[in-house]
Amino acid sequence: MLTASVCTIGDEILIGQIVDTNSFHIAQELNLLGIKVQYMLSVGDDHGEIIDGLRNCLAKTDIVITTGGLGPTKDDITKDALRQLSFSDGYRNSEEQFSVDRHILSQRGIPLSENNRAQAMVPDNAEVIVNKIGTAPIMAFPFDKVKLQKLGINSNITKMLYSMPGVPFETISALPDVCNHIKAHFDLDEVEHRTVETFGIAESTLSDMIAPWENALPKDLHLAYLPNPTLGVRLRLSYYGMHDPDAKKRIDAEFDKLYGQLGEIIYGEGNDDLQTVIGRMLREKGCTMSVAESCTGGHISGLITSVAGCSDYYKGSVTSYANQVKTNVLEVDPQTIERFGAVSSQCVEQMATGVLKVLDSDYSVATSGIAGPGGGSTEKPVGLCWIGVAHRERKSGAVTVKSKSVRFSSTRAVNIERFSSYALDYLRSMIIHS
Amino acid sequence: MLTASVCTIGDEILIGQIVDTNSFHIAQELNLLGIKVQYMLSVGDDHGEIIDGLRNCLAKTDIVITTGGLGPTKDDITKDALRQLSFSDGYRNSEEQFSVDRHILSQRGIPLSENNRAQAMVPDNAEVIVNKIGTAPIMAFPFDKVKLQKLGINSNITKMLYSMPGVPFETISALPDVCNHIKAHFDLDEVEHRTVETFGIAESTLSDMIAPWENALPKDLHLAYLPNPTLGVRLRLSYYGMHDPDAKKRIDAEFDKLYGQLGEIIYGEGNDDLQTVIGRMLREKGCTMSVAESCTGGHISGLITSVAGCSDYYKGSVTSYANQVKTNVLEVDPQTIERFGAVSSQCVEQMATGVLKVLDSDYSVATSGIAGPGGGSTEKPVGLCWIGVAHRERKSGAVTVKSKSVRFSSTRAVNIERFSSYALDYLRSMIIHS
Structure with missing residues (x-):
């Protein structure tokens, strides 16, 4: 199995100014290619530290991906470290990147500066992968046996080092191009993946439920549990190995069995989230939805509207933080709140x-x-949330309403996230069964 | 200046299952103590990798903080690597941690398992810092010259390695205790910080505006620009050095000048955010607020309700995604939408x-x-947002309303975040001036 390391460069990470999300995205993509990420590190904007860090990465793994340090003010340090490490004599202008840069800057109405010219310069032995949405080029540096030996590293293969921009959306945007370059350069195993998303069942319970299925899986199909405390447990079935024209079919056949067993515990596949799945179901039915929030404070509405195009099915929401808004706008009976409290089955059903x-x-x-x-x-502890869901049948106008409660014991922010996920899943169930 | 490194342990980071936020929080706290974080790395749950990584960290820096690898299923690998690295002969039971563990488990109604017993065992030369909210102890390992030499590291001082649990809220909760241990063990410089938060001015413009002030700063006060694309630019003034009883006063005096120059561009201090500051102002005035959202979809309401206790001043919100909700619930004149569109000064003023x-x-x-x-x-490109703010005077009932537009060109999620920040800042300005 090929191995990789990720090295993020930038003082802003080391002083705790930003969270490094680039390593996360890179690790995810490499993992999907069947490449084992073995090592991640972050170093500051310092020539020696960069060289030392990247040399370590080259020693440890076959592929090295580095991000950051290429901004218009810092590029000298990182780029010069890359030039020195790769035994390059000097720089050349990357015509391809420069023409993209001119286009981007003119679109933004910004005049071309000396810094922009410098950004399109690359060590003369770097292969350029054009950055389509930013001004810093992606560079690929091959390290053959001879070069590696000069660095004190023994290797039978030519290793690759990729330098990517550090701005997260540029990194994400360029990742497919870097992955394609890796695929062209290395003889990767064939990889097939399929992932399903489950909600509402703890990892250990799920594992018990599907143990017979898991134990009967063919030896060359690998199951991974990817739990997320808010979003549920993803199950990924993977094939890595020699070319097998039936790999995909065999994975699909196993998943057919899994669907048979888990039913609607599975809410989606791939990168689906609950709000996307709900949107898809509503669009198919030609139906609309709305939200009434109290403790979740707008979070559920924010999730629904994170999906582009949601105006097709989303009417909007009322956050009724004050009881007065519950009664005046949402028409909750004031006596209900008086008798049962705002945190009650009765109240959320009337809100819905x-x-x-x-x-x-x-x-x-x-x-x-x-x-x-x-x-x-x-009686009503911190972490308790009542959830109500309602459906009005178009023809008869009959309204069905249901409620349930959940309880968590985390921080305010995490409680709100979990309440919201459980609320969306409860709505999903209502849509399925109506 | 003392140096530190952070090593996170866990396959879940390397396969891109979780974003490592622990390194971020640790770096922030160490930075505030005046300790330079020089190096961060992540390694998998592998004995050799852990030893190799931690040895590198000890070689490079004075303080090493490692998180993760201590869960009930994985502790053997990490703890045994720590035992071996620290030349410990065996394990001892940490009575202090074990009594906390029993208390935590009984509160959760979980019976004590063998794994829980194992979690309270520590290498016999580890000093234990009790984890008050979780079952894995925090361990401090001193590495004196002799031990370091056995690891091939030359040092004049005794270095410290801290092993912390990997669950983010446990890490955050234990950080103050680890920082206190560091303060007791090392002879740290005196540190004084003060941070102000600004909004709405780009870093480069702000830098030009305050250049005379910055240039006149005493040589021993250090200014840091900490820009965040959504939240604005934080300015931090720090004193690191020998004991100076006047350091705080001198920083305050410089900030008095800065407030004089920047005025309400500064919206808060420390860890303030716009929603906290708005809440504070409304509470002081004994006033309430509400929100009407279209494109921000509930995000502004979510920010307001992220502040505990916001029910003192927050009534709630209406997310009017459909125009029908704008007209029916928010009483926007349908002709306004017909003539000017929903994305218009006129519409947001009526929504407000x-x-x-x-x-x-x-x-x-x-x-x-x-x-x-x-x-x-x-005419109305992607990234354009109209913002309206309104105020009703209690006595006269007179309503003042204003609007402005902003424009960004990022992803959907980032556009929504920025629209929301600018909306909150516009509201803040309305509150100040009324």
């Missing part, structure tokens, strides 16, 4: 039917709970 | 006054724009 009516939608979801850290009582 | 009235609040903010990636026109 209220928003359904006021915003004129086919489906709705409502939340009311105690996100913490303060508030709560013995 | 509408939500003010419907949710009965003193202040409100409204947004309508095109977050992308699709939609938009030459």
Whole structure:
């Protein structure tokens, strides 16, 4: 199995100014190619540290991907370290990148500066992969046996070092091109993956449930559990190996069995999230939805509208933080709040039917709970949330409404995230069964 | 200046399953102590890799902080690597941690397992810092000259290695204790910091504006620009050095000058964010607010309710994604939308006054724009957002309303974040001036 390392460059990471998300995205993509990421490091904008760090990476792994240090103000340090490390004599202008840079700058109405010219210069032995959305080029440096030996590294293969820009959306945008370059350069195993997303079942329980299936899997198919505390557990089945024309079919056949067993516990595939899946179901049905939030404070609406094109099915939401908004706008009966409290089955059901009516939608979801850290009582502790879902049938106008409660014991922010995921999943179930 | 490195342990980072946020938080805290983080790395759950990585860290820096690898299923690998690296002969039970563990488990209603017993075992030369909220202990390992020499490292001082749990909220919770241990062990410089947060001015412009002030700063006070594309630029003034009883006063005096120059461009200090500052101002005034969102889809409401205790001043919001909700719930004149479109000064002003009235609040903010990636026109391109703010005077009932537009050209998610920040800042300005 090929190995890789990721080296992020930049003082902003080391002083705790930004979270390094580039390593995460790169690791994910390499993993999908069947490449084992063995090592990640971050070094500052310092010539010696960069050379030392990258040399270590080359010693440890076959592929090295580095990001950052190429901004118009810092490029000298990183680029010069790359030039020295790769035994390059000097720089050349990358015509291809420069023409993209001119185009980008003119679109933004920014005059071309000396710094921009410098950004398109690359060590003369670097192969350029054009950065289509930014001004810093992606550079590929082959390190053959001879070069590696000069660095004190013994290797039977030519290793590759890729230098990528550090701006996260440029890194993400350029990753497919770098992966294609890797595929062309290395003799990778054939890889087939398929991932399903499950919700609402803990990893250990899920593992018990599917143990017979898992134990009966063909030896060359590998199952990975990828749990996320908010989004559920993803199950990925992978084939790595020699060319097998049936690999995909064999994975599909196993997943057919899994679907048979797990049913609607599986909510999606690939990179699906609950809001995308809900949107797809609503669009297929030609139905609309709305949201009434209390403790989740707008988070559910934010998730729904994170999906581009959601205006096809999303009417909107009411965040009724004050009880007065619950009664005046969502038409919750004030006596309900008086008798049962705002955090109650009765209240969320009225919120759900209220928003359904006021915003004129086919489906709705409502939340009311105690996100913490303060508030709560013995009976209604911090971390408790009631969720209501409602559906109005078009023909008869009949409204169905249901509610349930969930409870978590995390921070305010995480409680809100989990309440929101459980609310979306409850809505998903309502849509499936109506 | 003391140096530190951070080593996160865990396959889940290397396969791109989770983003490593621990390194970020640790780097931030060490930076505030005046310790330079020079090196960060992530290694998998592998004995050899862990030993190799930690040895490198000890060679490079005075302090090493490692997180992760201590869960009930993995502890053998990491703990045994730590035992071997620190030349320990065996394990001992940490009574202190074990008694905390028993308490935590009984609170959660979980019976004590063999794994929990194992978690409280530590290499016999480790000093234990009790983990108050989790079952894995924090361990401090001193490496004196002799031990370091056995590892092939020359040093004049005793270095320290800290092993912390990997669960992010446990890491964050234990950081102050680890910092105190560092302060007790090392002779740190005196450190004084003060940070102000600015909004709406680009780093380069801000830098030009305050250049005379910056150039006149005393040589021993260091200014750092900490820009965040969504939240604005933070300016941090720091003193590191010998004990100076006047350091704090001198920093305060410089900040008095800065406030004089920047005025309300500064919105807060320390870890303030716009929603916290707005909450503080409203609480002081005894006023309330509400939100009407279109393109931001609930994000502004989510930010406001991320602040615990916001029910003191927050009434709620209406996300009027469909125009029908703008007209029916927020009382926007349908002719306004017909004549000027939903993305217009006229529409957001009516949304702001509408939500003010419907949710009965003193202040409100409204947004309508095109977050992308699709939609938009030459006249109203993707990335354009109109923002309206309104205020109703209590005594006279007179309503003031204003609007402005902003434009960005990023991804949907980032556009929404920026629209939201600019909307909050516009509301802040309205509150200041009314």
